[in-house]
Amino acid sequence: MKSKSLLFIATCAMALNLNATTNITWWHAMGGRLGEVVNEMATKFNNSQNEYKVTPVYKGGYEDTMTAGIAAYRAHQAPDIIQIFDAGAATIIAAKGVVYPVADLFDKYGVKFNAQDYISGVRNFYADTKGRMIGSPFNSSTPVMYYNKDAFKKAGIKNPPATWEEFEKDAVLLKKQGYIGLAQSLSTWTSAENFMSRHNLQMADKNNGFDGFATKLYYENPAMDYHWDKLRDWTVKGYFKYFGRGWADNQQAFYDQKVAMWLGSSGSFGGLRKGAKFNFGTTYLPYWKKFINPGAQTFIGGAALFVFSGKNDAKYKGIAKFLQYLTTPKMQYFWHKNTGYVPITKAAYALAKKDGYYKTTPDAEIGIKQLSLPTQKWTKGYRLGNYVQIREVMTIEFENILYGKKSAKQALGDVDKKADKLLAKFARTYR
């Protein structure tokens, strides 16, 4: 009797197992509204088939998610997919055998994939030297400039500044109306990394770190020195204000109409549209005409999805399908529309255009247009280790410039010096 019931239980368990779908866990860093959209996308995928079930898990900010992933990997409890941000990409890519490159995954599981389908600013950032993608770009954004149209009208300015030279003139007029000209969030990203790209300047040796472990940073250069001395000068004159390193604090100043222009992410667009009580517009990141004309392309920020190694075939098949699903034009357009992140493939961009999205909301197109400018030598991004700490060093030194403790040349020189040590340490770790 007893053995019979045991048998029954065992059979049931087997039956359940046969019907069970393969579970795929996805750790991500998308909070608030973004997290809701992520969940919607996973639900759409789960409903579209019945073999796989993707479960998104919110793990906090970018750093928290990466830390959680590292801890989980070390404890042999790694999730299947993890979202890793731009500054952390080198860390996970350099760790041999930790990730299953998506290009290989797609090849093996029969997913058609062509890197050329991706828009140019997105294509290279998470790829190896041969252009094969290691991570699948997910939420991609690029720094753009938002401006308060009402403020511009009051000051009698017709067009937003395309160059920093024009900005200097506009800031004077805006100050007369009681506005501070500019604020910027995440200075390391908006006014260093992408400043270098916009001016087509080399950021580090070894091809910005793509060809091997870079050991030298080139932030101390005439254009950067000039720009950061200007930012200090503008701070004194009241054309620019730094509201601390918090992303939101600087954005808040724009909301509060204290500043007339704000350098933020193209992904901030959706939130701004909801929160701003004035007319605002979006325009390209300005450049210095005296150093380059016209300005070059910027590269993506945001994050990519990486697949951990050591999982079984069934899972990988599902992951490949899911990643493919995420990059379909329909899903990309959905993501683009709901979040403000740029669509990462040309087909998705074409779909958004065809749908007339940019006719009604032209601001949403600026980011992708800026990313689609022709690729130049130093506009592909960077692959630098210990970069989270390097950004920390940069932020501290930038504050030293803005508060007048150091000249730009001195502070940026110190950035390079300290960063070189961190880079050397990173290279040594992987020796």
Next chain:
Amino acid sequence: MKKVQFNNKFIPYLFVSPQIIIILVFFIWPSIMAVYYSFVMQDAFGVSTQFVWFQNYKDALMNSDYYSSFGFTLVFSTFVTLFSLSMGLFLAHKTNGMIKSRGIYRTLLMWPYALAPAVVGLMASFFFNQSHGDIYHFLNQLGWKFDPTSDPFSAQAMLVFIASWKQISVNFIFFLSGLQGIPKSVLEASLIDCKSDTKRFWTIIFPLLAPTTFFLFITNITYSFFDTFGIIDTTTRGTPMGQTKTLAYKIYQDGFLGADIGGSSAQSVILMLFVLIITIFQFKYLEKKVHY
């Protein structure tokens, strides 16, 4: 009378074993691992490990940021300990002198004790917020150009204020019970001998509180070294210009955000030794002056 005694040698060990196991698992084992990691260089994911002797220690001690963090930690803990101890003592003394409303004051002053440092930090970050913080605006109206996002001094003062506020209630409770432990007869005798309240406090009460003060002094220093992490993480996060990083916060940033496990382990071993030294020093020299 029959003496009850355990004959089995192992039973006492059995009784202390839960405590020993907890200490081994949560204190000794992590400490050993920290020492191990401080001698290796390892990537974030642990795929490549090299033994590097004292390289991590050298890197930490050659770094100027390390010393500025060290300096801040010392200044910070000194002020936090000073303020929270003196405020705690002041409030305890005043409350103890009350007859009717003592219970109410005691309860109210104990409340902040229940708050976790991170919660305190989060609340404070609202008060000190530059666009809608009441304390921020109040301080600026007083004429102090208070700005914790750009001025290191403002940020440091803010942290000292928050961290002290949080710790006052703990000190208050201990001081109050210390005060209540002083024999009535002594107090009454002193009342006959001396009229001055202040003089009585410093010559009779304060020396009798010495054991409590000594205990609190040590716990407050450890508090400002380690437990203030939550406050810093929810307010300044080491900004501006990296001038509000305690050693513990720097270890967290390097190890967890920067994924430099070797470097941050080396720093924590140094910190461990440092705390060990000051604790020994305190017990050796200060305790001699304490009469129980």
